[in-house]
Amino acid sequence: MNFTRFGRPAVIAVVAALALSSCAANEAAPAASDAATASALTGTLTGAGSSAQGSAQEAWIAAFQTANPDVTVNYDPSGSGAGRATFIAGGSDFAGSDSYLKDEELAGTFAACAPTGKAVDLPVYISPIAVIFNVEGVKDLNLDSPTLAKIFKGDITTWNDPAIAALNPKATLPTTAITAVHRSDDSGTTKNFSDYLNQTAPDVWTEKPGDPFPYQTGEGAKGTSGVVDAVTNGTGTIGYADASRAGKLGVAKIKVGDKFVGYTAEAAAAVVAESPLVEGRDASDLAIKVDRLTTDPTHYPLVLVSYALVCTEYAKPAQGELVKAYVSYMAGTDGQSVAASAGGAAPLSADLADKVAAVLESIK
Structure with missing residues (x-):
């Protein structure tokens, strides 16, 4: 199925539910007004891929569209492989993927990217x-x-x-x-x-x-x-x-x-925070090589890092602005809090979040 733009009553209900669940855990809940930065953004943003991100995407879409009422976000949880294929072919503006792009995929072309742009992996969801x-x-x-x-x-x-x-x-x-x-x-x-x-x-x-x-x-x-x-x-x-x-x-x-x-x-x-980046990639690509061999029982090595696959420069600058805004929200403090409430996700470390934010800032 596709997650499409919610009606206003549904948005309010989702955000209210998140607020109540967060308060129950004695945590400050991000209100819709500050969960995503209100702006003059307008247009339709299309994503596809990871079904593991499904619960988080529903909550992210609800909060982001509340703050940006002139933006419609569509996300199809078709699976990581299908999402990557869709993104490569230009059928989506970004993809969700529980595995980072392969070297052979990176060596190809991405229809949504400008000729001077490239696709990169940005961690947004740890579970x-x-x-x-x-x-x-x-x-x-x-x-x-x-x-x-x-x-x-x-x-x-x-x-x-x-x-x-x-x-x-x-x-x-x-x-x-x-x-x-x-x-x-x-x-x-x-x-x-x-x-x-x-x-x-x-x-x-x-x-x-x-x-x-x-x-x-x-x-x-x-x-x-x-x-x-x-x-x-x-x-x-x-x-x-x-x-x-x-x-x-x-x-x-x-x-x-x-x-x-x-x-x-x-x-x-904890295990992701202590895992290195994949070697030999562009500095803006933040693919992670998870340490599966840890013997520390405070770590859980059977973990997935799910990425937003985006272009560093888009063929259509307006779509680049939408991707930049939405993925920045997903990876930001409020977005990570919403993902934790909606899907039990683990937050990005401060260091990794800063790296993701720096890459997103340069997107065109």
Whole structure:
């Protein structure tokens, strides 16, 4: 589906709900008037891509359009791969992607960019990836990387497998067959999930990370909502999804160092803050190489960094101004607060936020 401009009553309701949820957490809630800078901006802005950003995009659009009533923002949560393809072809002004642009993509042309411009990756959304499950009689589940990899590769096929039982000595595990649900579409969430398993269990997960799921196993479902629905409605199911969509499903703890840890926004933010930028890229490109091998149990390495893919210079300057304003809001203090309230996202560090702001300031 597409997220399009909300009607005024819906906008007010969304912003009011965010304010109430923030106050409940004893945090100051950004009012619509200061959540995005009011301006004389006008026009239509089109984005597409990451479904993990879906909840955040709904809230961002509501607040931004409240402050900029003459701007319409459309966002299609079609998945990271589809979003990148749309952006490259000029069908959108920006893309949301849970994986940064590949070198071969950067070497090509981007229809929305001016001949003197280039596409860059700007982090705007950080979120843990939750390993969600639906197994009757099992509320708590511990998994280490090799066991998780074997489940999704199809090497472990029943819930009472000795490898799972050894990690969960107090659990009563059924003989139920495992249905491992993965993304059927090209997905940055899949790439991050695969990257985690490839780095932490390379003897099992031998395929290099990419947007397509690499093995012909399990059950495929389209988009984040498709995976969540399949796990929710199935029997003996397990999947991976942006943590904001875990809902009431069981969520496994993963092994970090010598402890099993659950996700938190703080733990996701911590691992990203200590991860380096990808080497060999333009100074304005802020793609991050996430440290998956940390043994610090205060960090959660199964995390995705979702980007806004933008042009440094647009073929249509008016669209450049809209992108600059909207993405600046997304990555700014108020936008990050709204994303945390709406989707449980982890905030950008002050240093990373400053770097994103500096790149956006130069957009034409």
